[in-house]
Amino acid sequence: MINRQTYRDHVIEYVCSLMRNGQLQPGDKVRESGLAADLGVSRAPVREAVRHLVGEGLLDYRPQVGSIVANLSPQQIIDSYVARGLLEGFAIADSGKQFSVAARQELRQLCELMETSAADGDDEALVDVGARFHRLLYGRTANQQLLENIERLSNKLHLLFYRHWANFYSPDQIRDRHHQLLELVFKGDEWAVEQGFRQHYIETGRKVAALYTTE
Amino acid sequence: MINRQTYRDHVIEYVCSLMRNGQLQPGDKVRESGLAADLGVSRAPVREAVRHLVGEGLLDYRPQVGSIVANLSPQQIIDSYVARGLLEGFAIADSGKQFSVAARQELRQLCELMETSAADGDDEALVDVGARFHRLLYGRTANQQLLENIERLSNKLHLLFYRHWANFYSPDQIRDRHHQLLELVFKGDEWAVEQGFRQHYIETGRKVAALYTTE
DNA sequence: TCCCTGGCAAATGTCGACATTCGACACTTG
DNA sequence: CAAGTGTCGAATGTCGACATTTGCCAGGGA
Incomplete structure (x- = not known):
């Protein structure tokens, strides 16, 4: 037991x-x-x-x-995504370790899988693959304290909003957005990685928040 | 009520x-x-x-x-301070607002007050002034989600380690370190602010962690 | 001597009941 | 008719007791 x-x-x-x-x-x-x-x-x-x-x-x-x-205001929604982008971007940039060829391939495959899931309209699979994708990236950090904060935020945003984010982008866009993140990560420019993830999440946050404005 | x-x-x-x-x-x-x-x-x-x-x-x-x-390992201590530096640095850099002349003066006075408190050996006052100093800075963020995370970490580190950090630096060093942070903030270079606060906290974290290593 | 085992004490996990407080609705009053 | 008020129901806050589990220690056997 x-x-x-x-x-x-x-x-x-x-x-x-x-x-x-x-x-x-x-x-x-x-x-x-x-x-x-x-x-x-x-x-x-x-x-x-x-x-x-x-x-x-x-x-x-x-x-x-x-x-x-929890009934987050649009601003709180954006703020939460901003916070997540901050934490996740740093966790990835700070982990420092190199990605093995196999790991890179797996991550790239997940991008493709996102596209096919999105194209099939299988939102559940898409969200699931997305979560795996991001976790593979930020999970490499050795900083457990950071990880706790990321997962708390991640879980919160997932449970409150996972329904929506699959609909904001076309299958192509989803794949490309995550491919771009990967290239930033693989390139190794820490500052670019942090900025990239911040941007990634603030965009999603704004779109989610827009759904909750004055309906 | x-x-x-x-x-x-x-x-x-x-x-x-x-x-x-x-x-x-x-x-x-x-x-x-x-x-x-x-x-x-x-x-x-x-x-x-x-x-x-x-x-x-x-x-x-x-x-x-x-x-x-909580009995944090040396690594967990460092990690916690790293996380705090990340969050606080971003909160300050991202708040964007300008500081009024009065606010700048108050912050500079707090630096001096830290020095005198440290010189008097009044650790309690020193820690208290330090907390006010940092809160005046990060408290300007409009991001409530970020603020919650900062205060959680801040409170945790304060309760677990407030005893120690007053002894790591000379009164002069304490004043100068915080003055340097202020100049970064007032100058307005967001990236420099983030880096500065990360460095500020990682240094303290390393010193605290050193106290808890294999005694 | 060391290890295993069984039971004991203490702390946590859970329960049902009572006390207290809040929100809503109807009633009174100007 | 509107505003204030009193009452009632329901949900939370707290309590004491019981059930269950854990860690420890004594006792026995190899």
Whole structure:
């Protein structure tokens, strides 16, 4: 038994799945009693799970009132993507290590895979490949503290907005944008890498934010 | 009633004060029952406080076993300072706004105040002034998401290591190091600002880490 | 002597219930 | 009719107790 699972973890996963399913949308109230009833557990582990998700930024919390699914303003959306670009760009630039030929090939193949997934309209696969692509890059950093922050932000943006970003670019654009990132990384100019990733994410952030402006 | 205080918040503050007092040191076990008994409350709010502090990175947590005060490895210490330098440097460079004459004067005065505090051996005042100095700089960012991450890291490093950094530099050095940061900021070269703050923090991080290496 | 094993104590995980607070709705009043 | 107010329901905050797991230590065997 490597990792003992506690009820709290089940609740966390359950809430995340509700967010992925769309059954929980930004602004929706999250009632502890409801979750407890759904899963047949008491409110104690539910409260811990909710508090954890609040800490992750996935839920907003008001004392004595309760929690709602985080409802980021357009500016907050952009800000989150900016922060992610900053962290991920640095993590990649700072990792320093060279990419093996095999690793380069794998990353390039992922770009192609993104294009075919996008062309097939398989958004789920596209998002998944995109996540693998980025993780392969920033995951090379030896800085665990940085990694924690990146994954927190990454997970937050993924759960809140993964639905959308597949629709902002044509299959060609998706492939090309990520190919360009790769070339920056392989070239080894750290400053260019950081700027490139910042730009990559701020563009996506602006597009996502645009969807949430005054509807 | 602006901000209703709940027991959980009291517990958080209590644990932080224990860490500041040195009654809780890195590696020490944090028993929920003990805290509950100390404060005369039940374990429920204590658990929430502990979980919050785990999320902040101040405590390490092992399921079914308990929590201990975070005991960062030398590398993790450096990594944390690197991350803070990255975030703070960007926040300052990206805020873009000009500093008023009064603001510049205040910041320069804080540098001098750091020197006098250091010369007087008043570490508490020195650390406090240092915190105000840095907050005045990074607090100008409009990016709330960034700010949250900075303050989380800042608070973590402050609580775990505020004891030490006052002793790494002479009063003159402290003043000069911060004056140099100010000149970078006032000059407005964003890239130089980012690099400067990264360097500032990585140096401190290395010195702190050195204290925790194989004693 | 060392290792394994079994049980004991203590800490965490979970539960159900009660207390407290907030938000909403209907009612009163000017 | 609008504004303020009182009450009620529901959700959160807290509590004490029980269940379960972990780490430790004593005891026995090789």
